[in-house]
Amino acid sequence: MKISELSRRTGVPVASIKYFRREGLLPAGRATAATLAEYGEEHAERLRLIKALTTLGGLTIAATRDVLGAIDQADSTDGALGAISYALPVPVVSQPSADTDEEERADAAARAEVADLIAAMDWQTPDTSPHVQGLAAALKELHRLEAGYAPGELAAYADLARSVARLDLERAATLDDPVALAERAVIVFAICAPVFELLRRLAQEDQVRRRSARDATA
């Protein structure tokens, strides 16, 4: 199909398709003339995934390139899952490195809090994991805001997170072909994160309304 047809089929504007081509996210079409290229079903599929990652998933172009690279290099289903897990951007900005004694103590306390949690949950995650480091940075910021978790609170959230991750793995790991599984895993891990957040916001809204109704009749 021509680029105009590819655009119509996927809902991605022609200018965006050309941009994704230049940025190396989308493979070249088959050249049919100096300025014409023929695109296939695989381009439409890849384009839908790029669109989903950059809009629903909120990924930058650079992060999208990393994730697509991990998908294409997947040579076993578990390898694909592991690569995807690390290629997805960590949902917290990195913190500036500690440059005072006070900052260093806060860093160390947050790292210890994460290590204690991981030990208590019996999670097999190395200290070098971006998720371990991201969580330590987040907890440090929360302490700075005097909004740290009370003892047991973080573990209660972690228990629920484990149940959510079990559902995620069941949804993600049902395919045998590594590339197809990696694509599915990207969708489940990256794009379904906003879905869970929306469900949580709906449930918060419901509980706020119930509180108001209860207070009004009290």
Place this chain on the structure above:
Amino acid sequence: MKISELSRRTGVPVASIKYFRREGLLPAGRATAATLAEYGEEHAERLRLIKALTTLGGLTIAATRDVLGAIDQADSTDGALGAISYALPVPVVSQPSADTDEEERADAAARAEVADLIAAMDWQTPDTSPHVQGLAAALKELHRLEAGYAPGELAAYADLARSVARLDLERAATLDDPVALAERAVIVFAICAPVFELLRRLAQEDQVRRRSARDATA
């Protein structure tokens, strides 16, 4: 304190403090001379909250202004919770409106899926809620990617989301002063969302590693 001391205390650069002042996020200090202002503890607190919302929470300046406005106008604790719940940005980009029959059918199917879920969960959330609309848009995109939820899967996630929201409300709604409670709610609702996402990513990582280890010894 002078602006330089305010910067040192909060870790926010002087240029950023001036920017937040210009954007109306931070109240003026008490003028002590034509070019000098004196800042107080309330400025340091507000600045820490702005920093947390824009970095950890990932909020834009405009969204941060809306949230701070909702905090300052809170006149009851339940009113504050409701306002915060709606002021926080919805974690999904808005979709272009349907302009073909096919798009309209997909829209209607996604809205029906959300309505069924809300009825099954007995959630008190109106159709006009940004979270209802955001969830419908997300489900529509997932269907387009042929990655919709199987029957029962979405409800399983919603059950866990309700448990997470219960923990959130317990953490958020412990204060009596509306403004203090609104600040706490912003921290719990906006800034702790990345924490749960990190816990979920850690749990996913753990389960991927266990799968690999199991397959290696099988």
